[in-house]
Amino acid sequence: MFQKKIILVFLGFFLSYNSYGQKKDTLAIKIKKSKFTTKKYNPLSPSKAAFYSAIFPGGGQIYNKKYWKAPIVWGAIGASIYYYTTNSNEYDRFRNAFKLRKQGLKDEFTDSNGDYIISTAGLENAQKVLRKNRDLSLLTGVLLYVLQIVEASVNAHLLQFNTDDNLSINPTISTDPMLIESPKVGLTFKYSF
Template identity: 30%
Template sequence: MLMTAFVSAQDSTATAPKSPRKAVVYSIIPGGGQLYNGKKIKAALMFGAQFWMLYQFQTNRSSYNSWDDGSYTKPREYYRNNRNKYAWYSAFVYIYNLADALVDSHLSDFDEKNEKVDKTQN
């Protein structure tokens, strides 16, 4: 019985794996899931990228709406195309943000699993 206790004991330094569901929920705010996973730089990049895309979208939307229909239409088309482009970029960054947080949370204990395999093979 005493032998079994030593075999089934777990390493107290191991961290609990991150919850993928929590990571995705926190990622509703861009960068939140990355912060949950402990990736501060990646969180700042995600937040900054999303902020920049939304800022560009809003700037081009405002310019498009303020352009007069009766005048030269080339700039209006330019702003419309840019507005649409940044809307797609923003959606891509947002989906990437969610997927990245999900994958990071699934792989949060990967190194620990790998170390356990190495220890058992020796």
């Protein structure tokens, strides 16, 4: 019963919220002032944004004047580089210990009495896990790099569209005078040319 009330409150807030199209303060330049304003179309803008992002991660976002996205890109790629180097260093550490143990020498996971702190099977398992984590970190970094290039290009494309508040979604609750107990929920789509 409590969950139904929470869902109804959430739906009430959602349906009373008006969402609108993109604001008019984009990169486009207005050529003439009239009822129908047109924007200057730059076909090279998406390719420039992609080029800047490929050369310097976050550069395309800065070119698109979406400055808040650049630190997100830097943090995401930096985190994947951090995890790659950490996992790679740990993998090398366990790999060297495993090689020394196979040659019958003392490694860093053997105490002064000659007892093993980590077994040989444990060293092998740690190598497998760390290698997998290292490879996943590398794959994540490459994917994030490619995604930020695609995002900059798509954003540059979308900035050239003439969007305003004429295209909006306005969720409403309408009541039926015959059935007052059960309100009807719906969406209103409004567009004008």
